[in-house]
Amino acid sequence: MLSDYITTVLAAGWVSLQLAFVALVLAVVLGLLGALCKLSGSRALRIVVGMYTTLVRGVPDLVLMLLVFYSLPALLNQGLEAMGSDLFIEFSPFAAGCATLGIIFGAYMTETFRGALIGVPHGQVEAAHAYGLGRVHTFRRIVLPQMIRLALPGFTNNWLVLVKATALVSLLGLQDIMFRARGAAEATGKPFTFYLIAGGFYLAITLISLLVLMWVGRRYAAGHRELTR
Numbered sequence: 676m677l678s679d680y681i682t683t684v685l686a687a688g689w690v691s692l693q694l695a696f697v698a699l700v701l702a703v704v705l706g707l708l709g710a711l712c713k714l715s716g717s718r719a720l721r722i723v724v725g726m727y728t729t730l731v732r733g734v735p736d737l738v739l740m741l742l743v744f745y746s747l748p749a750l751l752n753q754g755l756e757a758m759g760s761d762l763f764i765e766f767s768p769f770a771a772g773c774a775t776l777g778i779i780f781g782a783y784m785t786e787t788f789r790g791a792l793i794g795v796p797h798g799q800v801e802a803a804h805a806y807g808l809g810r811v812h813t814f815r816r817i818v819l820p821q822m823i824r825l826a827l828p829g830f831t832n833n834w835l836v837l838v839k840a841t842a843l844v845s846l847l848g849l850q851d852i853m854f855r856a857r858g859a860a861e862a863t864g865k866p867f868t869f870y871l872i873a874g875g876f877y878l879a880i881t882l883i884s885l886l887v888l889m890w891v892g893r894r895y896a897a898g899h900r901e902l903t904r
Contacts, residue, residue, distance in 0.1 A: 677868075680859040684869055687855040688876050694772055694841045694851065695880075699834060701777025706784020713789050724785065731782035737843055739779060744771040744847050772844030780837050787829035791822040824895040831888045838880050842873075852876055 709728065712720040731739070744766055751764045766774075795818050803813040845853035856873040860866035 677863065677865075680863060680869070681872060684852060684855045684859050684872055685876070687850055687852045690769075690849065691838075691841050691851040691853075691876075692880070694769060694776070694844060694849070695838050697773045698776035698780065698837060698841070701773065702780035702784050702833070702837065705777065705781025706788050709781060709785030710788035710792055713785065714792055728782040728785050731779055736775070736779055736840055737846070740771065740775045740843055740847065743775045744768065768844060768847035768849035771847060772841070772849055776837060776840055776844075779840075780833055783833045783836075784830070787826050787833060788822065790829070791826035792818070794825045795821045820895060824892070827888065827892045827895070831885070834884060834888075835881055838884070839877055842877075 709724045712724045715721065748764045748766055755762050755764070799817055799821075800813055803817045808816070841851065842853040845851050845857070848854070852873050856869040860869040863869070
């Protein structure tokens with residue numbers, strides 16, 4: 676009986692991982708675009724992205740999640756009703772969780788990538804242009820590898836926090852590992868056992884992530900060490 680509950684809880688870990696990876700992709704895209712906008716020559720873009728990062732980092736994650744899941748659909752439905760439309764908008768917990776976490780950590784990734792881009796020597800970019808490389812090739816071959824190396828510590832921290840933040844989506848009804856752990860704890864009267872299993876799952880993801888990202892860091896740092904000798 677207990678083993679069945681344990682299996683059910685651990686099986687829901689796949690939902691948590693899917694949520695984390697989809698949110699990460701969105702966060703990376705928003706972060707890279709935000710960093711480029713902050714470093715662009717457009718004052719309007721810098722102001723808009725600055726407002727975005729300030730607002731998102733200043734409001735608690737759970738509040739933003741509840742706004743996206745409950746308030747935003749209600750607001751959209753009121754607008755559709757006022758226009759005489761019969762459409763009804765409702766977000767799934769998974770979609771709302773992915774969108775909210777992606778937007779939240781996109782703000783943090785913006786600052787991480789911005790700092791990394793600033794750290795890339797501008798002289799190397801000018802040299803690449805002098806050799807006839809276009810902007811896309813310069814970014815892909817010169818800027819991106821160095822940006823990854825410089826951004827990796829901040830990226831690692833953001834990813835680990837994002838993984839733990841997925842537990843908040845269980846409050847929206849998503850049947851992730853925390854939702855299943857809470858249900859199993861209430862059904863069996865063994866909260867310590869099942870919350871410990873959930874905690875162990877997140878710890879395992881953290882350890883695996885650290886090992887993988889440390890390997891990536893060593894790989895990107897190898898060329899840098901050769902150049903600095």
